[in-house]
Amino acid sequence: MAGNDVFSKEVEEHLTEIIQKTHPKVDPSVCYREFIETITTPPAYTVVRVNTMKQSREDTMKQLQRELDKQCRERERELSIVEPHLVLPDALVVKHRKPNHEIPKHPLEVIVDVFCGMSVMRGADIYCQGIMGAPPIMKPGDLVSVFVDLDGKCLKGLPKSFDGARYFLGNGKAIVSRQDLFCFEDEAPDGVGIKMMDTIYEAPSLNNLLPQLIFAQNLPSIVCSHVLDPKPGEYILDMCASPGGKTTHLGTLMNNTGKVIAFDKGPSKIAKIESNVKMWDLTIIEPYAFNACNAFDPTAPPSGPPPYPEATFDKVLLDGPCSALGQRPLLKNKSSLKQIKSNPPLQKRIFDNAVKLLKPGGTLVYSTCTITLEENEGIVCWALDKYPCLSLEDQFPHIGGSGRKGTNLNDTQLAKLQVFDMFSKDEGSYDNDTIGFFIAKFKKIV
Ligand SMILES: C[S@@+](CC[C@H](N)C(=O)[O-])C[C@H]1O[C@@H](n2cnc3c(N)ncnc32)[C@H](O)[C@@H]1O
Numbered sequence: 001m002a003g004n005d006v007f008s009k010e011v012e013e014h015l016t017e018i019i020q021k022t023h024p025k026v027d028p029s030v031c032y033r034e035f036i037e038t039i040t041t042p043p044a045y046t047v048v049r050v051n052t053m054k055q056s057r058e059d060t061m062k063q064l065q066r067e068l069d070k071q072c073r074e075r076e077r078e079l080s081i082v083e084p085h086l087v088l089p090d091a092l093v094v095k096h097r098k099p100n101h102e103i104p105k106h107p108l109e110v111i112v113d114v115f116c117g118m119s120v121m122r123g124a125d126i127y128c129q130g131i132m133g134a135p136p137i138m139k140p141g142d143l144v145s146v147f148v149d150l151d152g153k154c155l156k157g158l159p160k161s162f163d164g165a166r167y168f169l170g171n172g173k174a175i176v177s178r179q180d181l182f183c184f185e186d187e188a189p190d191g192v193g194i195k196m197m198d199t200i201y202e203a204p205s206l207n208n209l210l211p212q213l214i215f216a217q218n219l220p221s222i223v224c225s226h227v228l229d230p231k232p233g234e235y236i237l238d239m240c241a242s243p244g245g246k247t248t249h250l251g252t253l254m255n256n257t258g259k260v261i262a263f264d265k266g267p268s269k270i271a272k273i274e275s276n277v278k279m280w281d282l283t284i285i286e287p288y289a290f291n292a293c294n295a296f297d298p299t300a301p302p303s304g305p306p307p308y309p310e311a312t313f314d315k316v317l318l319d320g321p322c323s324a325l326g327q328r329p330l331l332k333n334k335s336s337l338k339q340i341k342s343n344p345p346l347q348k349r350i351f352d353n354a355v356k357l358l359k360p361g362g363t364l365v366y367s368t369c370t371i372t373l374e375e376n377e378g379i380v381c382w383a384l385d386k387y388p389c390l391s392l393e394d395q396f397p398h399i400g401g402s403g404r405k406g407t408n409l410n411d412t413q414l415a416k417l418q419v420f421d422m423f424s425k426d427e428g429s430y431d432n433d434t435i436g437f438f439i440a441k442f443k444k445i446v
Helices: 009-022 028-039 057-074 114-122 178-180 221-229 245-253 266-279 338-342 343-357 376-385 411-416
Strands: 045-050 082-084 091-095 110-111 131-133 141-148 164-172 192-199 214-216 234-240 259-264 285-288 314-318 358-368 390-391 419-420 437-444
Touching: 009 028, 009 338, 009 390, 028 259, 045 057, 057 082, 057 091, 057 376, 082 376, 110 114, 114 164, 131 192, 131 419, 131 437, 141 192, 192 376, 214 245, 221 245, 221 314, 221 358, 221 419, 234 419, 245 259, 245 266, 259 266, 266 285, 314 343, 343 358, 343 376, 358 376, 376 390, 376 437
Parallel strands: 110 141, 234 259, 234 314, 259 285, 314 358
Antiparallel strands: 045 091, 045 214, 082 091, 110 131, 141 164, 164 192, 358 437, 390 437, 419 437
C-alpha cells in the first residue's frame, strides 16, 4: 500500500538479509514485498484483555458487545462480533470486516500526520493534535475525507489540497471548525477533531470504552505475561514497564497479591503506568522512574526503591527497548541502520541486571516487538553462552511459531522460542495476523 519506502534503503537491505538467513528457501524479494503489504496494514482483529478481577470474561464480552453495537449503529456500520479467544482465558477478540477500498470521497479533505493515520487504521478517531491540514470552510458536522501525509511534508495549517505522498484512510465527520483547529497562538485544542465514520480498515474505537474492564493489547503481549506465569504472593520485577500493559496484566494474574516493581525511564512514562494501575485498582504495583541498566547493586536492600541486590525477585520480565519493527500498521519508519543496531548492546546491559536480580529457580521472560535476528534469537544465543546458569524453557501458551534459523541455536532450542513472524503469514488465523513479536523464557538453575 504505502510502497517500498516504509524503510530507508539500508534498512530494507538489512531486512532482506534477515529474510535470507531466517527463511533460506523463499525468494527474499517476494518475501520482502509480502512483508511490506502485511506491515502497512492493520491486523484483521482487535484484541482486548479483560479485567478478570472485576468481572468475568463472559459478562464483559456481553457488555462490550452492547457498547460496540451502539457504536456501530451510531456510525451506520455493520455490527462487529466479540468472541472469547480460544486459548487465552482473559482475552476477547473483535473481528473486523474486510478492507473496503471502494469508499467514495468527499470534496473536503483533511490531512493527518503518520502517527495519527496509523491509529485511525486501528479504529481511533482523529485528535486535533494530529490534524495537519483542513479546508478554510470546514465547520462542525461537515463530512470530510481524511488522508495521511506519508512523508511528513504537510505544513501545519495547510488550507489547500495537499499534493505530497498521501494515502486515503476514509471519511469522517468534523467535530471542530478549521478556525478552532489552527487559530490558536499556542497549541491545537485537545480532544477529537474528526469522528471517523467509514474507513478502509474498520476497527472498533476503544478510547474510553469500559476502561476499568478492558485493556486493548496486541495478542502476543497478552501471551507474554501468561508465559511469565505470575502467581499471587510473588515478588516480580517488570524492568521496562510503561505504559503498563503487561504490568497491569501481571498484577491481575497475581490477584493483586504480592508485589510488582515496575521501572521505566522518566516521570511521564511512570505517570502512564500509574494511571493504568489506578484504573484497575491494583495496589501491588510500585512504579519507579529508574534506568534498568543500574538495577543491580550488591549492597542495596531487597525492598523499597531501586536498586536491588542479587537473587531478589521470583520472576523478571524484560520487555525492553527495541527497534519496534514489528508494529502494525507501520506506514513510515525513520530509524537508521545504526539506530537499529544500537539496541542489542542496551538489551544485553539490561539482561545482565535481570540475571543477577533473579533468584535461583526463578523465571526470566525476555520479549521484543521487533523482527531482527540480533535483538531476538541473537540475544538468546548470547545469553545461553554467557550464562550457563540459564536454561531455555518451554512456553505456555505457545500459539506463535518457533524461533527462526540464522544463529547458532539448535532446533530443540528454536522450538522453545515463540515468534510471531511477519515474514511467514498463515492466512486466516488471528494468532498469526498480529504484530511481529518475540518471546524467550529462561529459568535460573543455580
Ligand atoms: C516495549 S516498551 C514496554 C512496554 C510495556 N512493557 C507494556 O507492556 O506496556 C519498552 C519500554 O522500555 C523503556 N526503556 C527504555 N530504556 C530503558 C531503560 N534503560 N530502563 C528502563 N526502561 C527503559 C521505554 O521507555 C519503553 O517504555
